[in-house]
Amino acid sequence: MAEISFDEQVDITDKVCPLTFVKAKVSLEELDEGQILAIRMNDGEPVQNVPRSIKEEGHQILKLEDNEDGTYTLYVKKVGD
Amino acid sequence: MAGTIDYAALKKGGFMRQKQKGYFSLRLQVVGGNLTAENIKTVSEVAEKYGHGYVHMTSRQGIEIPFIRFEDIEEVRAELAKGGVNPGVCGPRVRTVTACQGSDVCPSGCIDTYGLAKDLNEHYFGRELPHKFKFGVTGCQNNCLKAEENDLGIKGGMEVTCDHDACIHCNVCVKACREGALSVQDGQIAIDRDKCNFCGRCVKSCPVDAWHGESGYIVSFGGLFGNHIYKGETLLPIIKDKETLFRVADAAIGFFEDFANPGERFRLTLQRVGEEEFRKRIQEAYNG
Ligand code: HEM
Ligand code: SF4
Ligand code: SF4
Ligand code: SF4
Numbered sequence: 001m002a003e004i005s006f007d008e009q010v011d012i013t014d015k016v017c018p019l020t021f022v023k024a025k026v027s028l029e030e031l032d033e034g035q036i037l038a039i040r041m042n043d044g045e046p047v048q049n050v051p052r053s054i055k056e057e058g059h060q061i062l063k064l065e066d067n068e069d070g071t072y073t074l075y076v077k078k079v080g081d
Numbered sequence: 082m083a084g085t086i087d088y089a090a091l092k093k094g095g096f097m098r099q100k101q102k103g104y105f106s107l108r109l110q111v112v113g114g115n116l117t118a119e120n121i122k123t124v125s126e127v128a129e130k131y132g133h134g135y136v137h138m139t140s141r142q143g144i145e146i147p148f149i150r151f152e153d154i155e156e157v158r159a160e161l162a163k164g165g166v167n168p169g170v171c172g173p174r175v176r177t178v179t180a181c182q183g184s185d186v187c188p189s190g191c192i193d194t195y196g197l198a199k200d201l202n203e204h205y206f207g208r209e210l211p212h213k214f215k216f217g218v219t220g221c222q223n224n225c226l227k228a229e230e231n232d233l234g235i236k237g238g239m240e241v242t243c244d245h246d247a248c249i250h251c252n253v254c255v256k257a258c259r260e261g262a263l264s265v266q267d268g269q270i271a272i273d274r275d276k277c278n279f280c281g282r283c284v285k286s287c288p289v290d291a292w293h294g295e296s297g298y299i300v301s302f303g304g305l306f307g308n309h310i311y312k313g314e315t316l317l318p319i320i321k322d323k324e325t326l327f328r329v330a331d332a333a334i335g336f337f338e339d340f341a342n343p344g345e346r347f348r349l350t351l352q353r354v355g356e357e358e359f360r361k362r363i364q365e366a367y368n369g
Contacts (some may be wrong), residue, residue, distance in 0.1 A: 002306075047256045048256060048257055049255065050257060050288055051253040051288070052253075052257060052282070052285055054288060055285075055288050056285075060288060061251055061253060062249070062251060062288075063249075063250075063251045063252070064251055064252045064256060066252075072256065
């Protein structure tokens with residue numbers, strides 16, 4: 001599968017919910033509109049909940065990729081300032 | 082004086098006799114767990130003036146004002162009524178309908194729990210039956226309101242369908258689903274209906290709203306959480322409209338009325354009479 005190109009990345013595998021989302025959100029805030037953030041997260045609660053929280057914040061989700069090491073990478077395009 | 086007190090009538094009106102002679106704990110009707118600020122002020126004033134300056138929150142979202150004296154009962158009723166506060170009920174009848182916050186407020190909600198609790202309460206509250214009968218409404222599978230504890234529990238759900246043309250194959254829903262009902266097959270999202278529990282997480286998480294969810298009610302019957310504990314059972318498919326829901330609720334209450342012995346809870350009636358007759362009746366009501 002073709003890799004998605006991104007502008008910034010953040011690893012939230014060192015956080016537990018709800019700080020996973022807080023860390024992702026803070027990273028998104030540092031981006032400009034239209035830029036893409038790659039967020040690496042753990043399987044389980046983070047991957048069940050973080051994408052939805054980011055959708056509810058109004059950002060555009062492009063893809064969730066299974067890294068096949070117990071982590072996933074979510075690609076998000078920033079919407080709004 | 083004590084000889085003339087009609088405890089059954091007082092109980093029906095929400096006044097529970099206390100251990101302390103001449104005192105009653107007044108149960109209030111808190112439909113769906115909501116009270117207005119004005120309601121609360123009134124309750125607070127009554128508790129200060131007639132009670133001991135405190136209230137007790139019950140396990141079913143109710144409020145009781147303890148230490149109301151027998152001679153103040155009429156005055157208390159009148160003062161509460163002025164503030165829009167109604168007494169609850171105790172004894173063998175339909176109790177106040179409880180609810181979580183539901184889709185009006187909660188991001189996970191699949192149904193308008195408060196609206197439904199009000200409708201149910203209007204229809205059934207206080208109805209005389211062989212024993213107590215409890216309704217509870219919860220907005221989704223998270224079950225904050227513990228639907229299956231109730232004689233008739235209602236849980237919001239969504240029957241979901243995927244618009245494959247709109248799907249951008251991001252795979253978010255596959256992981257958002259906690260039931261393992263979703264997978265990718267031949268490059269397309271596939272759903273295993275036997276695993277789907279109508280939680281609606283796919284709908285809520287899809288970034289392009291490719292999932293469509295039709296809201297409905299998952300009904301459980303015969304929950305009991307007192308001396309004996311039974312989990313209410315779901316005996317029907319998800320119900321899509323209020324009319325059907327009310328037909329089914331009517332049928333369940335009607336069955337209880339027709340078959341229960343006095344002082345027998347719904348679950349015990351179901352066990353004694355056998356579930357076959359009950360299933361037949363609610364299935365008929367479901368079919369319309
Ligand atoms: C156990 C500790 C903590 C918990 C449970 C917690 C929980 C939360 C929650 C639930 C939010 C709201 C997220 C949202 O809905 O927007 C939040 C926001 C935030 N937290 Fe914490 N937090 C904790 C500790 C901290 C610490 C130690 C910091 C900083 C050093 C911090 C910084 C922030 C910031 C900056 C936000 C705002 C993010 C935003 O909404 O813009 N938090 N936190
Ligand atoms: S049961 Fe669902 S809708 Fe109701 S409060 Fe809990 S999460 Fe929200
Ligand atoms: S409704 Fe819930 S259980 Fe059913 S497919 Fe969607 S996420 Fe899975
Ligand atoms: S979340 Fe939506 S867009 Fe993504 S794979 Fe599922 S249906 Fe497709």
